[in-house]
Amino acid sequence: MNIAQADLLLEMTKRTSEKRATQNETILRQHSSDESYHSPVLPDVVVYPSSAEEISSIMSFANENKIPVVPFGAGSSLEGHCIPVKGGISINFQEMNQILEIRPDDFLVKVQPGVTRTQLNLALKKHGLFFPVDPGADATIGGMAATNASGTTSVKYGIMRDQVRNLQVVLADGQVIQTGGLAAKSSAGYHLTGMFVGSEGTLGVFTEITLKVYGIPEAVLAARCTFPSVQSAVEAASGVLGSGTGIARIELVDERSIVQVNNNSDTSYTEAPTLFLEFHGNPASVTYEASLTKELLESFGGVEWVEERDSKARAKLWEARHHLAYAFKHGYPGKSMMFTDVCLPLSELSGAIVHARETMDAIGVPGAVLGHVGDGNFHAILMYDPIRPEEREKADKVNSSIVEYALNKGGTCTGEHGIGIGKAKYLAKEHADTLSIMSGIKKQLDPNDILNPGKIIV
Numbered sequence: 001m002n003i004a005q006a007d008l009l010l011e012m013t014k015r016t017s018e019k020r021a022t023q024n025e026t027i028l029r030q031h032s033s034d035e036s037y038h039s040p041v042l043p044d045v046v047v048y049p050s051s052a053e054e055i056s057s058i059m060s061f062a063n064e065n066k067i068p069v070v071p072f073g074a075g076s077s078l079e080g081h082c083i084p085v086k087g088g089i090s091i092n093f094q095e096m097n098q099i100l101e102i103r104p105d106d107f108l109v110k111v112q113p114g115v116t117r118t119q120l121n122l123a124l125k126k127h128g129l130f131f132p133v134d135p136g137a138d139a140t141i142g143g144m145a146a147t148n149a150s151g152t153t154s155v156k157y158g159i160m161r162d163q164v165r166n167l168q169v170v171l172a173d174g175q176v177i178q179t180g181g182l183a184a185k186s187s188a189g190y191h192l193t194g195m196f197v198g199s200e201g202t203l204g205v206f207t208e209i210t211l212k213v214y215g216i217p218e219a220v221l222a223a224r225c226t227f228p229s230v231q232s233a234v235e236a237a238s239g240v241l242g243s244g245t246g247i248a249r250i251e252l253v254d255e256r257s258i259v260q261v262n263n264n265s266d267t268s269y270t271e272a273p274t275l276f277l278e279f280h281g282n283p284a285s286v287t288y289e290a291s292l293t294k295e296l297l298e299s300f301g302g303v304e305w306v307e308e309r310d311s312k313a314r315a316k317l318w319e320a321r322h323h324l325a326y327a328f329k330h331g332y333p334g335k336s337m338m339f340t341d342v343c344l345p346l347s348e349l350s351g352a353i354v355h356a357r358e359t360m361d362a363i364g365v366p367g368a369v370l371g372h373v374g375d376g377n378f379h380a381i382l383m384y385d386p387i388r389p390e391e392r393e394k395a396d397k398v399n400s401s402i403v404e405y406a407l408n409k410g411g412t413c414t415g416e417h418g419i420g421i422g423k424a425k426y427l428a429k430e431h432a433d434t435l436s437i438m439s440g441i442k443k444q445l446d447p448n449d450i451l452n453p454g455k456i457i458v
Helices: 005-014 025-030 052-065 117-125 141-147 192-196 230-242 255-264 283-299 311-322 324-331 346-363 389-408 424-430 435-445
Strands: 045-047 069-072 089-092 099-103 108-111 164-170 176-178 205-212 219-226 247-253 274-281 303-308 336-343 367-372 377-384
Touching: 005 045, 052 069, 052 089, 052 164, 052 205, 069 141, 069 205, 099 117, 108 117, 117 141, 141 205, 164 192, 219 283, 219 311, 230 247, 230 274, 230 283, 230 346, 247 255, 247 311, 255 311, 255 324, 255 367, 274 283, 274 311, 283 303, 303 311, 311 324, 324 336, 324 367, 324 377, 336 389, 346 367, 346 377, 346 389, 377 389, 389 424
Parallel strands: 045 089, 069 089
Antiparallel strands: 099 108, 108 205, 164 176, 164 205, 219 274, 219 303, 247 274, 247 367, 336 377, 367 377
16 A cells, blocks of 8 residues: 555545545454455455445545455355455445335336345335345345355246346546446346446445346245255255246255254254255245155155145254254354355256365264255355364365365365455366456456455456
């Protein structure tokens, strides 16, 4: 940085109308990390802009002085996206959390980036609408767009990139652009919206996001079913997808996961690989589809089919999946968690999951395997002691083996968490032919490398 910290703070207060800038040590620490296992780094200043105009002014100043700028949402990312590895300015969006427009007839909503998923769905509910992307955490919409988040409902509704119709983006030099429009489709020019979604703050700063939303289903039915092996569970999931049922969620939790859930919750689930499923539609359709799915799963060895329609009962059923990471944190006090993800073709998924479990056991890393088997995406929870370097090395070795297996089978090093810091070393292997094109785009839009430097393209 080529100006003093005090001068930076003074300049940032000038560029926010209510002097919303700080170098308070506690706030700097809060913006030095996310929920990942990566080491924290303090920013030099944290700013709280309230408009695109303020962000444009901040970006112009930062670009002129070659100061790094890192967007910060809820801090729930899992690959170090919002860690300011080169210091600089951390932009917090808590003052930009307004739902700007709901267009029920168009099934669209326009929001500022600081709006959270829960906040959005509460506002949409009165219109009979909902936003389906569910990454687990109550992340901000800006952060979800930046990482191309997905989650448990992607098998039916798609991922974040499928929902974003338009973005207002402030570029590195302060220019404000619109990437799309309101129409459901367009063949006009390059798909810039799709390029910015998933760019992890390296190409621009989002200030408005227009999203596709959906009608709340009349009926929802949740179910779970256990299997004798992971292979049979994954094969059953593939069978469900091929049957044409309107499945909305289909999640796998392995045997070790169920053990941890039972140890940390008031449950006594059979400790075996388990599929959790959910159906959306009208009462007749979900009843029929659940019945058809039950028969299909039984043909693959599925037993103990349990279904729930009441909202509280459904929430209780899904706790085993949604609260699994916290169950491991509580069950291993003092240990850190490496929560990684890969995505593979469905035909390769069962082999990858078995490989992950065998590798964890062989190297001696406790944890679990779980995932969105409906779209080939799975996670590994790896527990290690942060003050024992040999344990971190073992976790890294497992993570690397899981990623290499996925890449060798035509998969990707990350299905939804993003590249951030931890996956950057795998990007060249996955995109050997196009990495130079990505680098060229980055240099064109951010020639001074001030936008979230050290992420994705390093």
